Amino acid sequence: MVTLASCGVSYEIVPARLTVEDVQGDSLSSVTRAVGGFLIEEGFEDLGKYKEMISLIESDASMPERLKREQLARLERERTYLNERHHLRVVISDFSAGVPPGIHLNYSRLSDHFVQLDVSDERSGGFGSYGLRFYERLLSRLKQRYGDFVRVVAAPPRTNEAEYRRVTTANTIAAALGWSLAFALPLLITGAASYYVLRGLRIPRLLKQIVFVGVNTWLDAPLPFPAAFIFAMPAPNLFAFPWTSMDYYSRVSSYAVLSFPIALLLCAVISVFLFRKEAHGEPGTNLVD
Structure with missing residues (x-):
């Protein structure tokens, strides 16, 4: 069970859990290939091991x-598989060589050699x-291939639409407020600086607006950045900055496709008000069409 917390309302993610029992040696490779292949067909991305967390723990001298x-x-x-579009996660745990000391599983097992699958809807x-x-398709595929060796340890938790609406509404409001602050505060600085520079230039008003919108949209459009692990x-x-990490932008693309257009629209509206006086004799008027 995982608890997700944010600036809004926290909630728990309770996974469904399956095991494929009596798995050893070559049969382990068979299970991982079969499950992995099915998940790729379902649109999952193979994230492999959680290397960042492993490195963090290894370097933590205080633990x-x-x-x-x-x-x-x-x-x-x-080994983790993620379907970002449908917010689904599958974690495959290899216990084919037995459960090592220190790992405590809160369920009984038919075999000491098995593979555990945790399926989470986030x-x-x-x-x-x-x-x-998806869970039913996965369970059906496993039973077709491994029959009675497949065991349902924990079924998916019951859907609670009232809880979904409550959390989604609260977190949407919190996200909107967070986005607004992340956009407005830097815009006070970059917007004022760019306006000060542009208003003194003898270039067409429309060009000033285009430059203002382009610069401030690019600099101030909010994107998600890690604040903790x-x-x-x-x-x-x-x-x-320096905006060269294509891997970062690919990972936040679903957020960016909303954030940049909204920032662009707001900057365009602001530019209209900031440079509107130039049509009535302010600096640069003689070059305005």
């Missing part, structure tokens, strides 16, 4: 050695309709 060994033992056995309010259908917050694109 007790016993806890460090337990966490590393767990992470080294996990929306609030339990599994949604798509998540439930598992927490991200909106901050202006200025923080991504």
